[in-house]
Amino acid sequence: xxxxxxxxxxxxxxxxxxxxxxxxxxxxxxxxxxxxxxxxxxxxxxxxxxxxxxxxxxxxxxxxxxxxxxxxxxxxxxxxxxxxxxxxxxxxxxxxxxxxxxxxxxxxxxxxxxxxxxxxxxxxxxxxxxxxxxxxxxxxxxxxxxxxxxxxxxxxxxxxxxxxxxxxxxxxxxxxxxxxxxxxxxxxxxxxxxxxxxxxxxxxxxxxxxxxxxxxxxxxxxxxxxxxxxxxxxxxxxxxxxxxxxxxxx
Amino acid sequence: xxxxxxxxxxxxxxxxxxxxxxxxxxxxxxxxxxxxxxxxxxxxxxxxxxxxxxxxxxxxxxxxxxxxxxxxxxxxxxxxxxxxxxxxxxxxxxxxxxxxxxxxxxxxxxxxxxxxxxxxxxxxxxxxxxxxxxxxxxxxxxxxxxxxxxxxxxxxxxxxxxxxxxxxxxxxxxxxxxxxxxxxxxxxxxxxxxxxxxxxxxxxxxxxxxxxxxxxxxxxxxxxxxxxxxxxxxxxxxxxxxxxxxxxxx
Numbered sequence: 001x002x003x004x005x006x007x008x009x010x011x012x013x014x015x016x017x018x019x020x021x022x023x024x025x026x027x028x029x030x031x032x033x034x035x036x037x038x039x040x041x042x043x044x045x046x047x048x049x050x051x052x053x054x055x056x057x058x059x060x061x062x063x064x065x066x067x068x069x070x071x072x073x074x075x076x077x078x079x080x081x082x083x084x085x086x087x088x089x090x091x092x093x094x095x096x097x098x099x100x101x102x103x104x105x106x107x108x109x110x111x112x113x114x115x116x117x118x119x120x121x122x123x124x125x126x127x128x129x130x131x132x133x134x135x136x137x138x139x140x141x142x143x144x145x146x147x148x149x150x151x152x153x154x155x156x157x158x159x160x161x162x163x164x165x166x167x168x169x170x171x172x173x174x175x176x177x178x179x180x181x182x183x184x185x186x187x188x189x190x191x192x193x194x195x196x197x198x199x200x201x202x203x204x205x206x207x208x209x210x211x212x213x214x215x216x217x218x219x220x221x222x223x224x225x226x227x228x229x230x231x232x233x234x235x236x237x238x239x240x241x242x243x244x245x246x247x248x249x250x
Numbered sequence: 251x252x253x254x255x256x257x258x259x260x261x262x263x264x265x266x267x268x269x270x271x272x273x274x275x276x277x278x279x280x281x282x283x284x285x286x287x288x289x290x291x292x293x294x295x296x297x298x299x300x301x302x303x304x305x306x307x308x309x310x311x312x313x314x315x316x317x318x319x320x321x322x323x324x325x326x327x328x329x330x331x332x333x334x335x336x337x338x339x340x341x342x343x344x345x346x347x348x349x350x351x352x353x354x355x356x357x358x359x360x361x362x363x364x365x366x367x368x369x370x371x372x373x374x375x376x377x378x379x380x381x382x383x384x385x386x387x388x389x390x391x392x393x394x395x396x397x398x399x400x401x402x403x404x405x406x407x408x409x410x411x412x413x414x415x416x417x418x419x420x421x422x423x424x425x426x427x428x429x430x431x432x433x434x435x436x437x438x439x440x441x442x443x444x445x446x447x448x449x450x451x452x453x454x455x456x457x458x459x460x461x462x463x464x465x466x467x468x469x470x471x472x473x474x475x476x477x478x479x480x481x482x483x484x485x486x487x488x489x490x491x492x493x494x495x496x497x498x499x500x
Contacts, residue, residue, distance in 0.1 A: 009454035013493055016460045081463055092416045098326020099467050109337035115329055119470040125463055195464040201483030
């Protein structure tokens with residue numbers, strides 16, 4: 001039997017599927033992640049109950065490994081599209097800035113028929129690259145930290161993820177990198193999903209403007225929930241949903 | 251349009267460079283002109299050439315957005331000079347030649363070489379291997395399909411999409427909007443006998459649709475408002491389908 005030669009087209013398609021698919025999975029995971037960490041809004045008991053559950057049933061450990069794997073795969077395959085030369089990046093930035101500004105000048109006489117339709121997506125792509133690099137650094141740090149949290153209890157008598165130590169860390173100053181990470185991740189994921197939807201033809205069902213609005217809505221909702229979680233973890237606000245678990249032993 | 255709006259004094263900053271003249275240095279010249287009613291950039295440039303600088307180079311032929319020769323960077327965005335009303339622009343108008351193409355001089359670029367090369371690489375003509383039978387009745391085509399093919403054929407090859415594309419600005423072989431639109435037009439055409447596998451290598455190759463970053467500027471600047479994003483989504487899905495068919499056959 002003859003071995004079929006992989007053509008460049010085969011590879012390009014595979015790269016596109018891998019980078020888009022890993023991005024999609026990571027974006028979906030991030031939404032779930034924000035909801036799970038949001039359990040702190042019900043208080044430390046709710047958070048600890050969920051964390052123990054996920055660790056005792058060995059959901060957390062493989063999840064950390066899977067996310068770490070997807071994280072690396074996505075970094076490698078999505079970064080293939082970032083121009084390597086500084087000169088090329090400058091060219092792209094200059095182009096994207098010009099395109100964004102030209103749709104935004106205030107012109108009193110501009111009509112609805114103006115060919116200067118607003119355009120932000122080129123600049124959004126550049127911001128995706130920038131946030132991607134921030135995520136690569138801060139996300140790696142976060143993954144290693146949480147990896148240590150969930151794996152060390154397997155080898156010794158240590159508690160895994162728990163509200164008390166998490167809150168202590170966040171209050172001690174970790175809220176700064178976490179706030180940056182949250183903003184970057186939600187932006188990167190939101191714009192990424194919007195771009196993925198347009199790329200594969202969601203435009204057939206929904207207009208691009210509608211897709212963009214949905215993306216922005218999800219971005220603000222998830223960012224708000226994540227920010228609230230961070231504020232509660234830092235101890236600046238009492239858990240607003242604590243009444244849900246009231247009545248049991250505290 | 252009111253009279254007061256037609257009384258602006260416009261400032262034009264225009265790129266000047268003659269690559270044929272060894273003494274010419276790239277720079278910009280500033281011209282001032284009184285705005286008149288329904289003034290397009292095409293009218294303004296001709297007025298500048300007639301009254302201020304007979305040496306100013308720019309291209310035009312049809313002055314009705316069909317010849318595609320007057321594309322230029324208007325305040326950072328590719329647009330057709332003949333289709334752009336000065337009333338849609340701020341009082342200061344900065345004009346540069348389209349990037350990604352060979353400069354002829356000042357605002358004039360050679361789009362022909364790029365389009366000729368693209369046509370050659372994609373073999374943008376009907377491929378038919380059946381012997382010609384002059385007595386046979388022509389094959390029928392549905393109205394919907396004919397309309398879809400005509401939609402793609404509306405491209406005037408002005409090069410605005412190419413100039414707005416981050417990838418095409420760095421890689422002269424990338425097919426960009428006009429090229430991918432052309433490929434899709436022949437893929438849809440039942441008279442073209444190229445197989446899925448043959449198309450796959452053209453569509454999904456290094457220069458094809460998977461080189462696209464999804465910045466969407468092409469669709470926003472296209473003077474003919476071609477549905478370019480739907481065209482790319484169609485090509486992506488077709489490439490994916492062709493890959494599965496190829497895998498099953500081998």
